[in-house]
Amino acid sequence: MKHNICIIGGGGREHAIAWKLRRSAQVGKIYALPGNAGLAGIAECIPGIKATDLDAIVDFVKAHPDIYMTVVAPDDPLSMGLVDRLEACGCRAFGPNKAAAIIEASKVFSKNLMKKYGIPTAQYETFDDYETAAAYIKDCRIPVVLKADGLALGKGVLICNTREEAEEGLKEIMLDRAFGAAGSSVVVEEFLTGFEVSVLCFCDGKTVVPMASSQDHKRALDGDKGLNTGGMGAFSPSRKYTDELAKKAYDTVIVPTVEAMNAEGRPFKGVLYFGLMIDGDDIRVLEYNARFGDPETQAVLPRMTSDLFDVFEAVIDGKLTPAMVRFSDEACVCVVAASGGYPQSYKKGLPITIGDVGDAIVFHAGTAMSADALVTSGGRVLGVTALGASLEAAREKAYKAIEKVEFEGMFYRHDICKL
Numbered sequence: 468m469k470h471n472i473c474i475i476g477g478g479g480r481e482h483a484i485a486w487k488l489r490r491s492a493q494v495g496k497i498y499a500l501p502g503n504a505g506l507a508g509i510a511e512c513i514p515g516i517k518a519t520d521l522d523a524i525v526d527f528v529k530a531h532p533d534i535y536m537t538v539v540a541p542d543d544p545l546s547m548g549l550v551d552r553l554e555a556c557g558c559r560a561f562g563p564n565k566a567a568a569i570i571e572a573s574k575v576f577s578k579n580l581m582k583k584y585g586i587p588t589a590q591y592e593t594f595d596d597y598e599t600a601a602a603y604i605k606d607c608r609i610p611v612v613l614k615a616d617g618l619a620l621g622k623g624v625l626i627c628n629t630r631e632e633a634e635e636g637l638k639e640i641m642l643d644r645a646f647g648a649a650g651s652s653v654v655v656e657e658f659l660t661g662f663e664v665s666v667l668c669f670c671d672g673k674t675v676v677p678m679a680s681s682q683d684h685k686r687a688l689d690g691d692k693g694l695n696t697g698g699m700g701a702f703s704p705s706r707k708y709t710d711e712l713a714k715k716a717y718d719t720v721i722v723p724t725v726e727a728m729n730a731e732g733r734p735f736k737g738v739l740y741f742g743l744m745i746d747g748d749d750i751r752v753l754e755y756n757a758r759f760g761d762p763e764t765q766a767v768l769p770r771m772t773s774d775l776f777d778v779f780e781a782v783i784d785g786k787l788t789p790a791m792v793r794f795s796d797e798a799c800v801c802v803v804a805a806s807g808g809y810p811q812s813y814k815k816g817l818p819i820t821i822g823d824v825g826d827a828i829v830f831h832a833g834t835a836m837s838a839d840a841l842v843t844s845g846g847r848v849l850g851v852t853a854l855g856a857s858l859e860a861a862r863e864k865a866y867k868a869i870e871k872v873e874f875e876g877m878f879y880r881h882d883i884c885k886l
Contacts, residue, residue, distance in 0.1 A: 679794040
């Protein structure tokens with residue numbers, strides 16, 4: 468029997484989820500709200516319904532009783548309680564409820580959770596008053612990291628190498644509200660050194676199973692220069708995240724986090740993302756996300772050999788087992804093609820040409836159709852993704868493929884997954 472699925476969102480992550488679900492013999496029709504031009508090739512897109520329009524989403528799902536499951540992928544609708552709303556209507560939904568999604572929606576909550584339950588993280592202070600925070604900044608250790616408390620599309624983190632940068636960054640977050648209401652409170656934390664790794668995990672409220680490791684590149688420009696973005700590319704697996712480190716992370720960070728959420732009466736069901744900083748054998752949590760990462764999902768899901776639909780079912784029903792989550796030995800590299808000016812202002816509606824990319828996968832993020840032409844509609848436009856026997860082979864294929872993509876002002880980093 469085939470089951471129809473509704474996916475909430477319209478970015479590269481959602482395209483990757485739909486692409487993987489499409490490979491399941493159990494999945495029938497896929498709806499995408501709002502979707503994008505790439506998703507339109509494998510799903511029925513409903514562009515008039517935004518991912519944050521909870522009333523319209525609930526009405527749509529209720530009006531389509533053929534929808535078996537709704538997958539809530541982005542952070543905003545999760546933090547707004549879309550899963551709660553759907554479940555209250557008797558609709559089957561994948562993703563954490565509002566009480567659990569706070570682990571990403573509030574950095575103050577997540578930092579306090581780690582402190583309370585002894586989960587290793589950077590030393591920090593939290594502030595909801597600008598003057599008090601500014602006084603702290605004058606004497607704190609530099610470099611320092613400033614984090615807007617709420618959701619900011621992956622951009623609400625500022626690494627400040629001088630006291631002047633820290634003072635300006637605090638003003639940007641709390642006074643200028645560069646990240647909107649997310650900046651009403653701020654976390655000021657110590658700057659950690661080492662390498663970052665992303666570990667996405669499936670969790671059914673009690674059992675937690677890590678996916679293949681990945682690393683992403685946040686800065687806009689080569690050499691980790693430029694502004695922080697939502698992510699300019701990713702690769703899987705991490706070269707440095709050994710089996711020994713993975714076991715230590717599982718024992719000291721991953722399981723304790725799930726247990727802490729249960730102890731707080733906030734059981735987590737969905738995808739729990741751990742952003743880790745590793746220095747030697749020291750592992751600390753940089754951030755939590757309450758959903759699939761973007762662009763990490765584009766590098767991780769193509770390696771998954773198990774049926775994603777089965778895993779979603781098991782998570783919802785509380786029947787997840789480690790044996791259900793399997794990955795190939797192949798490596799995967801995703802390079803993001805972005806609009807000129809991203810992550811600040813950029814043009815939209817620019818025609819896109821995609822030539823012969825071979826067996827690479829082109830995940831659409833910020834695309835739309837205009838008069839039968841493929842055009843840009845966002846800052847991160849495409850995720851050009853390739854599998855290979857090694858990271859080097861996958862990287863070579865991804866960069867060869869991205870040369871076949873063109874649109875005005877397009878840029879991409881040339882050092883994704885570079886040794």
